[in-house]
Amino acid sequence: MAEGNLxxxxxxxVVVGLFVGAILIIVTTTATxxxxxxxxxxPGHAFGVTFSTLGHAYGALFTGSIFSPSAVGHAISTGSGWxxxxxxxxxxxxxATPLILAGTGVALGFSTGVFNIGGQGQYICGAIAAxxxxxxxxxxxxxxxxxxxxxxxxxxxxxxxxxGILKATTGAHEVIVTIMLNYVFLYLLDYxxxxxxxxxxxxxxxxxxxxxxxxxxxxxLGSGLRVNFGLIIALAVAAGMSWFMRRSTLGFQFKVxxxxxxxxxxxxxxxxxxxxxxxxxxxxxxxxxxxxxxxGTDFFISSGYGGSNGFNGITVALxxxxxxxxxxxxxxLFAALSTGGRYMxxxxxxxxxxxxxxxxxxxxxxxxxALVREIFHLRQGRTGKILLFTKGWAG
Numbered sequence: 227m228a229e230g231n232l233x234x235x236x237x238x239x240v241v242v243g244l245f246v247g248a249i250l251i252i253v254t255t256t257a258t259x260x261x262x263x264x265x266x267x268x269p270g271h272a273f274g275v276t277f278s279t280l281g282h283a284y285g286a287l288f289t290g291s292i293f294s295p296s297a298v299g300h301a302i303s304t305g306s307g308w309x310x311x312x313x314x315x316x317x318x319x320x321x322a323t324p325l326i327l328a329g330t331g332v333a334l335g336f337s338t339g340v341f342n343i344g345g346q347g348q349y350i351c352g353a354i355a356a357x358x359x360x361x362x363x364x365x366x367x368x369x370x371x372x373x374x375x376x377x378x379x380x381x382x383x384x385x386x387x388x389x390g391i392l393k394a395t396t397g398a399h400e401v402i403v404t405i406m407l408n409y410v411f412l413y414l415l416d417y418x419x420x421x422x423x424x425x426x427x428x429x430x431x432x433x434x435x436x437x438x439x440x441x442x443x444x445x446x447l448g449s450g451l452r453v454n455f456g457l458i459i460a461l462a463v464a465a466g467m468s469w470f471m472r473r474s475t476l477g478f479q480f481k482v483x484x485x486x487x488x489x490x491x492x493x494x495x496x497x498x499x500x501x502x503x504x505x506x507x508x509x510x511x512x513x514x515x516x517x518x519x520x521x522g523t524d525f526f527i528s529s530g531y532g533g534s535n536g537f538n539g540i541t542v543a544l545x546x547x548x549x550x551x552x553x554x555x556x557x558x559l560f561a562a563l564s565t566g567g568r569y570m571x572x573x574x575x576x577x578x579x580x581x582x583x584x585x586x587x588x589x590x591x592x593x594x595x596a597l598v599r600e601i602f603h604l605r606q607g608r609t610g611k612i613l614l615f616t617k618g619w620a621g
Contacts, residue, residue: 232547235598239591240559242601243584244284250580251283252276283576290569291318291562309450316451318558318565320523324349324515324532325557326460328539330467331382331511333548337471338504339484344404345512346536347411348385352513353520353527354415355381358424360437360521370440374521375459375514382513383506385411390505394498400505408536416529432529443522456518461554463511468550480504512539541585545592560585 252258261268261275289295297311328345335342342348356378363373389403418424419432426433443454471477483490483500490497516532542560546552567581591598598604 232552234604235595236545236547236552236592238598238602238604239588242591242598243588246587247580247584248280248284250583251280251576255279255576283570283574286570286573287563287566287581289566290314290573291566309448312447312451314565314569316447316453318561319453319457320561321565322554322557322561323454323456323460323522324519324535325538325542325560326464326554327515327518328512328535329542329546329553329557330460330464330550331508331515332539333543333546333550333553334467334471334480334511335504335508336543337484337548338480338500339487340501340504340508341401342386342389342404342505342508342512343401343540344385344389344407344509344536345539346532346534347404347408348382348509348512349516349532349536349539350411350415351385351509352378352382352516353531354418354424354516355384355513356441356517356520357434357437357527360441361435362423363441364438365440367440370438371443371521374437374441375517378513378517378520379510380513382516383510385513386505386507386509387502390502393505394502400501412530415527415531419527419529426526434527436526437521441521442525443518452523454518454522456522459514459518463514464550464554467511471550476503512536515539541589545589547592559588 252262258272258276258279261272265272292315293311294314297307328349331348332342332345356374359377360370360374363370365373385407388407389398389400392398392403393400416432419434424434426435443456443459445451445454446457447453471481479490479495480500480503482493483495483497487497490500515535519532519535520527538560542553542556545556545559546554563581563585564578567578570576570581571578
């Protein structure tokens with residue numbers, strides 16, 4: 227399927243997700259249910275309440291993730307308040323940063339035919355390594371911060387190398403190994419957080435030492451906004467991986483082995499070495515995701531660190547169809563839904579779980595393009611482009 231067709235299917239999947247979300251809002255909001263209970267006596271009122279409820283919900287979703295038009299207007303008129311106006315987009319970019327890195331790492335494996343399901347463990351390993359170098363090494367910022375970045379990548383690479391070498395030497399399936407390693411590293415983190423030197427001195431809680439300012443990623447738009455240099459790292463990695471897979475010899479070998487291992491072996495390519503390299507590089511990128519969260523916003527780690535960012539990397543990789551640009555856009559979409567969902571819940575009372583449903587529907591629709599084509603009456607034209615038809619338009 228052509229690039230334009232993939233973009234159209236993804237866009238329509240987002241439309242379906244928002245439509246399903248709208249239905250859920252209607253059937254779970256007391257005001258709309260009461261209004262529709264009197265639809266035969268007051269149909270105008272029912273539709274008015276429905277559109278008002280949806281407008282407030284999706285308006286809050288936009289305001290909480292992008293910007294508030296009223297806040298921007300106030301900032302323009304007064305010349306101040308820009309921090310408040312741009313806080314929503316800043317938080318969205320902060321949330322998207324680890325997703326871009328984790329998604330790019332997972333996408334590299336998927337596009338090579340290697341299923342890296344160990345993103346959560348690699349994320350944790352990257353954060354552990356970056357934390358240790360952060361508090362144990364004492365150097366100026368220009369030397370210290372690069373070491374923290376390298377440590378994050380090295381920690382994730384180590385976690386990715388283990389399933390890679392096991393698959394290459396013993397034939398162990400990478401899906402099983404990476405899933406099991408998620409638990410290994412999760413409980414390893416719990417242990418390390420309760421023992422020196424990682425545990426915060428004087429603390430009985432499972433919490434690490436705080437890294438100093440010399441190990442922290444600088445802010446991009448001033449101290450009032452949390453968006454930081456981690457975003458630049460994430461975008462640079464996505465651009466670099468796009469070039470790597472399209473232009474480099476090793477990237478070409480990865481794609482050949484992933485799409486047709488027999489052809490790769492016939493051409494003299496080492497499939498086992500490629501597997502080790504792919505999982506190691508993939509793990510390094512996911513480890514960078516853990517590093518950016520630590521050095522960019524958190525500055526310490528605790529039990530269960532990273533939430534579901536490692537697993538969400540799998541989701542955005544699928545949503546972006548294993549293309550770096552698609553991963554970036556998918557990460558921004560998911561981050562906007564999560565950030566805006568919190569504001570929507572605070573202002574309208576609609577649970578943030580709604581955004582999770584929307585995300586799930588979008589991914590489901592992207593994973594089933596044939597269903598999207600059926601819903602919107604898409605058909606393939608002779609030129610390979612998808613044409614949009616309905617019965618009325620088709621005549």
